Amino acid sequence: xxxxxxxxxxxxxxxxxxxxxxxxxxxxxxxxxxxxxxxxxxxxxxxxxxxxxxxxxxxxxxxxxxxxxxxxxxxxxxxxxxxxxxxxxxxxxxxxxxxxxxxxxxxxxxxxxxxxxxxxxxxxxxxxxxxxxxxxxxxxxxx
Amino acid sequence: xxxxxxxxxxxxxxxxxxxxxxxxxxxxxxxxxxxxxxxxxxxxxxxxxxxxxxxxxxxxxxxxxxxxxxxxxxxxxxxxxxxxxxxxxxxxxxxxxxxxxxxxxxxxxxxxxxxxxxxxxxxxxxxxxxxxxxxxxxxxxxxxxxxxxxxxxxxxxxxxxxxxxxxxxxxxxxxxxxxxxxxxxxxxxxxxxxxxxxxxxxxxxxxxxxxxxxxxxxxxxxxxxxxxxxxxxxxxxxxxxxxxxxxxxxxxxxxxxxxxxxxxxxxxxxxxxxxxxxxxxxxxxxxxxxxxxxxxxxxxxxxxxxxxxxxxxxxxxxxxxxxxxxxxxxxxxxxxxxxxxxxxxxxxxxxxxxxxxxxxxxxxxxxxxxxxxxxxxxxxxxxxxxxxxxxxxxxxxxxxxxxxxxxxxxxxxxxxxxxxxxxxxxxxxxxx
Numbered sequence: 001x002x003x004x005x006x007x008x009x010x011x012x013x014x015x016x017x018x019x020x021x022x023x024x025x026x027x028x029x030x031x032x033x034x035x036x037x038x039x040x041x042x043x044x045x046x047x048x049x050x051x052x053x054x055x056x057x058x059x060x061x062x063x064x065x066x067x068x069x070x071x072x073x074x075x076x077x078x079x080x081x082x083x084x085x086x087x088x089x090x091x092x093x094x095x096x097x098x099x100x101x102x103x104x105x106x107x108x109x110x111x112x113x114x115x116x117x118x119x120x121x122x123x124x125x126x127x128x129x130x131x132x133x134x135x136x137x138x139x140x141x142x143x
Numbered sequence: 144x145x146x147x148x149x150x151x152x153x154x155x156x157x158x159x160x161x162x163x164x165x166x167x168x169x170x171x172x173x174x175x176x177x178x179x180x181x182x183x184x185x186x187x188x189x190x191x192x193x194x195x196x197x198x199x200x201x202x203x204x205x206x207x208x209x210x211x212x213x214x215x216x217x218x219x220x221x222x223x224x225x226x227x228x229x230x231x232x233x234x235x236x237x238x239x240x241x242x243x244x245x246x247x248x249x250x251x252x253x254x255x256x257x258x259x260x261x262x263x264x265x266x267x268x269x270x271x272x273x274x275x276x277x278x279x280x281x282x283x284x285x286x287x288x289x290x291x292x293x294x295x296x297x298x299x300x301x302x303x304x305x306x307x308x309x310x311x312x313x314x315x316x317x318x319x320x321x322x323x324x325x326x327x328x329x330x331x332x333x334x335x336x337x338x339x340x341x342x343x344x345x346x347x348x349x350x351x352x353x354x355x356x357x358x359x360x361x362x363x364x365x366x367x368x369x370x371x372x373x374x375x376x377x378x379x380x381x382x383x384x385x386x387x388x389x390x391x392x393x394x395x396x397x398x399x400x401x402x403x404x405x406x407x408x409x410x411x412x413x414x415x416x417x418x419x420x421x422x423x424x425x426x427x428x429x430x431x432x433x434x435x436x437x438x439x440x441x442x443x444x445x446x447x448x449x450x451x452x453x454x455x456x457x458x459x460x461x462x463x464x465x466x467x468x469x470x471x472x473x474x475x476x477x478x479x480x481x482x483x484x485x486x487x488x489x490x491x492x493x494x495x496x497x498x499x500x501x502x503x504x505x506x507x508x509x510x511x512x513x514x515x516x517x518x519x520x521x522x523x524x525x526x527x528x529x530x531x532x533x534x535x536x537x538x539x540x541x542x543x544x545x546x547x548x549x550x551x552x553x554x555x556x557x558x559x560x561x562x563x564x565x566x567x568x569x570x571x572x573x574x575x
Contacts, residue, residue: 016555041552041554044526
């Protein structure tokens with residue numbers, strides 16, 4: 001039910017990111033959102049794609065270390081304070097956020113962020129109570 | 144307190160005479176009962192009668208691992224199968240394993256030596272001993288088991304694995320002595336911490352740890368965490384199993400049980416016998432074995448021998464704790480480092496089949512060791528924090544086990560050079 005994020009272990013070496021993205025491109029996988037967390041030696045590339053199942057299989061077959069993680073795609077007004085409001089709601093409910101990053105595309109006046117949250121269920125309830133829209137996965141993949 | 148004072152403290156001249164008598168019997172036995180030894184001796188123009196004094200041992204041909212493998216499974220047995228009442232087998236990392244057989248008398252001697260070894264660590268019939276070595280073809284579990292029963296201790300045949308239950312047993316059954324590999328002792332210590340237990344909650348007093356090389360640093364760590372006195376036990380299935388040599392309370396080397404085995408140290412390149420004090424390859428000749436006697440077996444383990452008087456009062460020669468293997472040793476800042484140590488650390492941490500590579504460089508006249516560890520699917524986390532924790536955990540454990548500081552780098556799989564069959568584990572750039 002949650003949006004599936006693909007995470008890939010990459011060494012900090014020239015060409016590694018290119019190798020991942022080229023591999024996905026050749027299979028027709030389209031990247032919707034991405035974030036790269038890194039240290040001096042390695043990084044973790046996190047992707048939201050149109051077809052996570054395909055992306056996972058393709059990468060795994062090429063011996064990349066890859067995993068799938070549930071995340072929330074949260075919609076918010078693209079105005080000052082849009083993100084702050086969402087974070088305040090989650091903060092007030094003591095929902096812990098592991099990481100978040102922005103969506104590449106946007107629709108109309110809405111912005112979107114990807115949230116990785118410890119307690120996904122609690123977050124979903126809180127967001128619903130506060131009338132904050134969480135996008136269903138089908139909608140996210142099709143964007 | 145001695146288990147067998149007569150033999151453990153036998154005056155040297157008497158011990159030398161006993162060794163000589165038993166060596167001659169063994170040479171007679173293998174010459175007449177094992178084709179391999181007869182041929183090897185004949186090739187050097189030797190007959191059993193040529194062995195007239197202990198020094199003549201050096202005339203006898205060496206036995207190497209491939210000799211054992213070539214005679215798989217029973218070719219080197221010196222007793223008919225009807226007299227063999229047990230076999231064990233060593234894991235074969237390449238090719239066939241090695242099969243060893245024991246007669247009733249062999250098992251009798253082995254249990255005596257295992258009991259003697261436990262006695263070195265202060266174990267008595269009052270103790271509860273948890274044996275967490277693997278039971279089965281591996282000699283570790285059953286070897287210690289027989290010795291502990293012979294001693295009259297209360298034996299818990301726990302075998303390896305199921306860490307949480309091991310700790311529960313240790314606590315609830317009141318275990319006083321733990322026998323396992325040193326790296327497994329650390330795993331159990333970690334499990335204890337996770338269950339919120341300290342050594343105050345346990346009754347441990349002694350540990351009998353062996354079957355892999357370990358450092359003085361690791362000993363301290365184990366002793367602190369488990370609250371016991373840690374003793375090193377040495378053995379290999381080709382010679383007998385655990386109980387070939389054992390560390391006494393002085394902890395300055397391991398006494399080799401010379402009434403059953405004659406150790407030699409040789410130069411691994413030339414085969415020349417080295418004097419006391421010099422480090423080289425450890426070679427053993429068994430002098431009481433009936434089922435599987437071995438003449439001058441090259442262990443590939445590196446050590447040195449000392450005849451200096453020991454404060455424990457025992458007279459048997461001491462071997463320095465194993466410095467590693469003659470075939471894959473690296474010396475880094477004067478410390479001997481072995482790829483196998485890295486492997487055992489990674490296995491302990493939770494890797495199912497670890498792949499790693501050691502890179503040694505000399506920068507500003509200082510050796511620098513980098514350990515590249517492949518990230519595996521089971522160890523991967525989407526969170527950088529977890530990966531950094533993993534890296535840190537590996538480094539801490541390696542520093543302690545290797546006794547030398549290293550840099551740990553997590554790398555992608557298949558990046559590490561793998562030659563055919565056996566992985567190439569080391570790149571030493573210092574010679575370039």
